[in-house]
Amino acid sequence: MSLLVACCIISFAINHKYNKLNKMMESRFTVLTLGVDDLEKSLKFYHDGLGLPTNGIIGKEFEHGAAVFFDLKHGMKLALYSRSDLAWDAKISKHPRAATEISIGYNVRKKDEVDSIMKLAQKAGATITKPAQKAFWGGYSGYFKDPDGHLWEILWNPQLIPED
C-alpha cells in the first residue's frame, strides 16, 4: 500500500513538473515586426541598402495585409508592416514614432566591422545618432536610426561574438 502511495506521489510530482514546464514560454521568438510609415522606403533601406534578402512586399491581396519579410538566420524573420495596419490588427491606438521603445543589437566579430556597418547604414539613408566609439561596458559600438526611426546598435563585444 505504501508503494502505491509512493507511486501516486511520484506520478503527481512528475505531472505537476511537466505541466508547469509545458505552460512556460520557450526561450525564443520568431519574427520581429517593425511598424513603419512607408513600406517601400523601408524595403529599399533594408534590402538595397543593407543587403537583407526578401521577396519584397507581399499580402497586398488582403486589406491591411501588405508586409515585407526578410529571412534571417535560424528560421527567424524581420518584418515590416504599416503602423496603421499594426494598430488595426492588434486592436490598439496608433502612436507617434518613439525611438526609445527598442534597440536592435547587431554584434560583429571584429572591431572594425562596426565602422564598416555604420558607414553602410549611413550610405543607405540611416541617421547616425552616436558614431562608433569605445563603450562604457568595454566594447566598441555605435547607434543609428533606420528611415522609420527604429534604433540599431552595431557593437563589438569580446564577450559576445556571433558563432555563425
Added chain:
Amino acid sequence: MSLLVACCIISFAINHKYNKLNKMMESRFTVLTLGVDDLEKSLKFYHDGLGLPTNGIIGKEFEHGAAVFFDLKHGMKLALYSRSDLAWDAKISKHPRAATEISIGYNVRKKDEVDSIMKLAQKAGATITKPAQKAFWGGYSGYFKDPDGHLWEILWNPQLIPED
C-alpha cells in the same frame, strides 16, 4: 601577356565582388533590447511570469548600466534596459510609450498553444489587446502588451512552424 591581363581582370572582379558582399550586413541580429520604465517589474513579468531564463539585473556598477538579459535559442538575447538610459546611450530624446513601433512574433507548433500562452501572459500581468482568434491570413493568433507596453503576437501559422 593577354593571359596575365585576363588573370588580373578576373582577380579584380573576384575581389570587387567579395568586397561588395563583405560590406553588406549578414541576415541576423543578436539582441533585441526593450526600453522599459521599471526593470524590476519587467524582469518579474518575463522571468517569473513567462519563464525566460536570466541572471537578473546586471551592470549596476556602471552609471546607466543596469540591464537584464534573457538567454534565447541560437545565441540570441532579449534585453531590458531603461528608456532613459537607452536615450542617454544612443544620444536621442526619450519618447513616451508607443505600442505601434514593433510586434514580437512568437510562433507555436499547435493551434491550442496560442490559447495557453495567452492565458499564461494574462496571468503574468499582460494586457490582452486582441484575444486569440482566426487570423485574416489563415492562421490563429492573439496579441498582448507586456507591462511596459511592448506588443507580442502569439500565432499559429501552418506555413511557419518553429523547427526546434
